[in-house]
Amino acid sequence: MLKKLLIALLITGSAQLTTQAQTKVNNPILAGFYPDPSIVKVNKDYYLVNSSFAYFPGIPVFHSQDLKNWKQISNVIDRPTQMNFMGDRVTRGLFAPAINYHNGTYYITCTQIDQKGNFLMSSKDPAGPWSDPIWLPQVRGIDPSLFFDGDKAYIIYNGDAPDNKPLYSGHRTIRMHEIDPLTGKLIGDNQVLVNGGVDLSKKPVWIEGPHVMKVGDWYYLYAAEGGTSVNHSEVVFRSKAVNGPYVPYEHNPILTQRDLPADRKDPITSAGHAEFVTGPDGRTYAVFLAVRPYEGNYYNTGRETFLAPVTWKNEWPVVDLGGPEIPYTFELPYKTTTVKGLPPLNGNFSYRTRFENGIDGSCLFLRTYEPGWLTFNKADGLVMKIRPETCMGKGHPSFIGKRQQHMRCEATTTVRFNPAKPNEKAGLLAFQDEHHFYFACRSKDSTGKAVVQLYRSPQKGETMELMTERTLTTPNAELNLRIKADGARYSFEYSEGGQPWKMLDGNVDGKFLSTQVAGGFIGSLFALYGTSSGEASNNKAIFRSFTYSGNDSVYK
Structure with missing residues (x-):
């Protein structure tokens, strides 16, 4: 029945294509309540997911071929038999999904907060249908994501402080566990990759939303730090081995707006929770969340999905905003195809x-x-x-x-x-x-x-x-x-x-x-x-x- 109600989702209409050498991109690329973005590239296609909390259907899936034009193609949770959020406040439910791809299969990892915790889902097609969840009770924490390294898979997540003894409020860790993604079976013991954040002596809070990627000989672990409000940021670490030790970048954070004047015109704030992806031009780009307040920290549109290029400095990835502030518009330096007829998602x-x-x-x-x-x-x-x-x-x-x-x-x-x-x-x-x-x-x-x-x-x-x-x-x-x-x-x-x-x-x-x-x-x-x-x-x-x-x- 629900699929019949959502029939308009599958209708592409009379889309018209126009190709141009440079295209203005509006930030946010997904306007309104589309927080905690995660992205994966498969061949020429990009797939992006967001948190949906206690709303149903859950975890929207978007498709693009140029990082500019996006179309929603499915929801991961579209059957009440998969999951429901009865009894939850609307701001609870599903936190911070991550999307990955390996050997012909797409994977979603996510947290059902206050209920069964972390889970894993899969599909051969990001447009669905997606499987029922495999629950991961041994993965104690939030914000899980997968990393595939050869024939091994790892789940990386925000976990408890060492020995479950936090030194201060907001003291968390980034942990990693080897996993069989087809069954959800965990292999061996979990390992602490990051304790607290960039500098434990400064009492960093809420290290979360972690991802691992490999570029050349380096493994990069990057995560949000500071909490998803005005002190939000993105930080990065690297190691020659997947299990560490991970060393922080000396110029962290690689993305934040917290040090800018609070009274600046048309501010964009609270930036963090990023994921990197290779663009159609071979360069690195970041999707991340931020907010658009109309006064102070007052905003009604929620946390939204933004896009920015990434510059590599001495083999470290740094989000390049073209200046201190996140721009409302910028130019993509490659050909894009403007698709007319899609439901609008950004700009006016x-x-x-x-x-x-x-x-x-x-x-x-x-x-x-x-x-x-x-x-x-x-x-x-x-x-x-x-x-x-x-x-x-x-x-x-x-x-x-x-x-x-x-x-x-x-x-x-x-x-x-x-x-x-x-x-x-x-x-x-x-x-x-x-x-x-x-x-x-x-x-x-x-x-x-x-x-x-x-x-x-x-x-x-x-x-x-x-x-x-x-x-x-x-x-x-x-x-x-x-x-x-x-x-x-x-x-x-x-x-x-x-x-x-x-x-x-x-x-x-x-x-x-x-x-x-x-x-x-x-x-x-x-x-x-x-x-x-x-x-x-x-x-x-x-x-x-x-x-x-x-x-x-x-x-x-």
Whole structure:
């Protein structure tokens, strides 16, 4: 059933190809909540994956042939029988996947935090289907990745401090274990490759996201350090043997933004968690995560995927930003093929989804997918059953999310819904997590009048806070809902039956939806959502379309 719903993911449309000698690349290359990138090159093809936490489907897989044009081709977790995240907060779930390839097989390693821990999956085709997970209970830690060296395979990961006795908060290690990737069987004992970080005496924290690569006679181990916030960085070590000893680069970190002025214009911050890959021109490039705050450390778009070239200095890889700051745009020095007709993923763009052929693979459910509450037809569009579950809980509500991908953007939907009682609501969410969201919806008030309402997630308890309510003058007409985001300011508007837009609330606190306020590791979504608020219901809401438009000033 889920594969039918995601049919649009497989439709390439009438793509047009244009080749040019140099091409401007927009950063981030994957805008919005696409964190913890991992990349692999197989022949002329590139495949990239990201963390998805407690959203379903899990671990999106992207394909490119030039590092510029990307298309999502699958999700690794696309069957509830593989894994679900029921009972998890949305910011938990799947942390930091890594993708590798060896002898005709693609591998994914990842961590299901708070549950079964680390696992291994495989496929002969990155477009899927992917296998069920092989659980790795002996790999104690997070962020596992594989390294193939001849006929041997190793799993490298963030592990406990030596003897499980940390010297300070955030003291971790990078460990390695030989593994049979086909069975998940571990061979021998694990080894500590890095203790603490570059310099243990300086108490480095959260060494994580490790990868090993071999270039010439050197084995390079590189990892994030400093925690995935403003002190984030990427550091590198090298050794003549796969099991070390690994010596740190004397000019670490090789990537960070933490030493730049906090008041600089249009900052990109928190850079780290990188992986290197050889580009089509034979040079080395890095994908990594960073964020785009609109003020201080406030950002709503989550951690995103960026691209930059890598320069080799005295046989050490250093991320080359062309200056101290991560650029919003730069030129790739080789021919690329611009593919028109692909779903946009970077720069300024807009799109409209009518749901005639289902939904695409970028759409997100909460924790799993249970068939029966969602259908499509050409006459109506998306038909959503209103169920008791709410987005405040840890279950599977009637919820379909799309990422907020710009600081300045708007999302619009058209809903046809006739609520039977005040507990039945359907509309559009601006959603960060269970405790940080706004909900613009159609409902009824206590007297039975048709109303449009704006709610804020509860500050205490489980009851949403009603912020604004307007009586609808044409209660049988379709209702258009629009959310506008402008950094820290959000506005919510409505239109009855195609009439002029009216303001529901024009000065809503957007910082409430930021990672700085909410905590965790995710970004904001706009979501189609309906609920009967804990009571049984057979009612349905019809969403005719979803429209998104983003326009940030840095992409002119």
